[in-house]
Amino acid sequence: MITEQLQFEIEKISQSRLHGLEEDSLQFGKVFTDHMFVADFIDGQWTNMKITPYKDLVLSPATSFIHYGQSIFEGLKAHYGKDGDVFMFRPQANIARMKTSAIRMCMPPFPEDIFLDALKTLLSLDKAWMPKKDGSSMYIRPFMFGTDEFLGVKASDNYRFMIIMSPSGSYYKNPVKVKIETHFTRAASGGTGSAKAAGNYAGSMYPAKLAAEEGYQQLIWTDGKYHRNIEESGTMNLMMVIDDVLVTPKLSNTILEGVTRNSILNIARDWGWKVEERTVSVEEVVEALENGKLHEAFGVGTAATIAQINTIGYEGKDYELPAVADREFSNKISTYLEDYKRGRVEDKFNYLVKID
Numbered sequence: 001m002i003t004e005q006l007q008f009e010i011e012k013i014s015q016s017r018l019h020g021l022e023e024d025s026l027q028f029g030k031v032f033t034d035h036m037f038v039a040d041f042i043d044g045q046w047t048n049m050k051i052t053p054y055k056d057l058v059l060s061p062a063t064s065f066i067h068y069g070q071s072i073f074e075g076l077k078a079h080y081g082k083d084g085d086v087f088m089f090r091p092q093a094n095i096a097r098m099k100t101s102a103i104r105m106c107m108p109p110f111p112e113d114i115f116l117d118a119l120k121t122l123l124s125l126d127k128a129w130m131p132k133k134d135g136s137s138m139y140i141r142p143f144m145f146g147t148d149e150f151l152g153v154k155a156s157d158n159y160r161f162m163i164i165m166s167p168s169g170s171y172y173k174n175p176v177k178v179k180i181e182t183h184f185t186r187a188a189s190g191g192t193g194s195a196k197a198a199g200n201y202a203g204s205m206y207p208a209k210l211a212a213e214e215g216y217q218q219l220i221w222t223d224g225k226y227h228r229n230i231e232e233s234g235t236m237n238l239m240m241v242i243d244d245v246l247v248t249p250k251l252s253n254t255i256l257e258g259v260t261r262n263s264i265l266n267i268a269r270d271w272g273w274k275v276e277e278r279t280v281s282v283e284e285v286v287e288a289l290e291n292g293k294l295h296e297a298f299g300v301g302t303a304a305t306i307a308q309i310n311t312i313g314y315e316g317k318d319y320e321l322p323a324v325a326d327r328e329f330s331n332k333i334s335t336y337l338e339d340y341k342r343g344r345v346e347d348k349f350n351y352l353v354k355i356d
């Protein structure tokens with residue numbers, strides 16, 4: 001348990017809801033642990049901070065975020081590791097990003113030190129819910145939303161911040177068929193694409209549904225103006241191995257800066273790989289596909305870590321990629337990250353936070 005003085009109360013569940021975790025049938029984000037963290041922003045400060053049993057919310061129908069979308073979230077994971085230890089992967093990065101998202105959406109950031117304490121305490125309390133198998137993890141979902149009971153359009157004065165946790169199996173299992181989207185846009189320049197804002201997801205669902213009707217499981221988003229440059233893959237950052245270089249679109253205000261993206265770039269550079277963060281045009285990717293120079297393409301993000309792409313569709317034509325088994329970089333990084341997150345290799349980059 002945490003020993004230093006906590007700034008929030010803990011109300012423990014009287015009897016755990018856990019009756020054996022059926023690890024083999026665990027899906028993503030469907031089961032929630034015994035406890036959650038809650039805090040309210042009222043009169044200009046964060047208050048009512050506590051851990052309580054997981055339970056439903058009671059909200060006024062006029063609650064502002066429902067109408068005007070001031071709602072942001074994060075996603076991070078904890079893993080069961082060596083010698084039964086539990087490790088969070090780079091929580092400080094998610095805490096910092098949530099602050100960036102909050103500022104963009106005109107919301108008050110939640111205090112970073114209390115945020116980290118809340119994560120540690122929740123994981124410690126609900127340790128029995130940790131799945132143990134490789135590929136599985138505890139998915140942690142912090143989120144915040146405007147709670148004014150008011151239909152006028154303005155930034156909410158009051159907010160709620162929460163953290164819930166969900167033991168999860170692995171996310172995507174098979175390589176995916178993706179389509180380069182040249183009509184719809186995920187994020188426009190100057191918009192909210194670099195914030196983890198709920199509305200960004202809402203806007204991506206209709207284009208994803210249309211693509212699914214054509215047989216594509218995911219979209220590769222392109223720039224909102226001319227649809228000439230590659231941006232992201234679904235809700236993940238996109239990486240490719242072209243010739244012998246690891247290439248990824250450079251950050252901008254239309255790209256969400258993934259913690260996984262950053263981690264992989266750091267590790268690749270440490271391994272001595274050639275790495276390029278730059279503008280990647282659709283034309284270049286199609287040419288590389290035609291000339292057999294595109295050896296690997298994969299999405300990177302917390303939920304799936306690496307989501308292999310085996311087919312890329314562009315303007316009605318499907319291009320097949322080399323077999324997943326032949327992909328040197330992504331297979332190697334995938335194994336390394338799994339070992340890293342479980343404390344089986346040296347914590348060279350200081351990414352792990354161990355739970356007491």
Ligand SMILES: *Cc1c(COP(=O)(O)O)cnc(C)c1O
Pocket residue numbers: 075196232234235236237256257258259260261300301302303
């Ligand atoms: C969350 C997210 C990512 C991946 O970020 P991670 O920190 O690696 O999980 C990438 N793109 C979008 C649009 C996202 O919302």
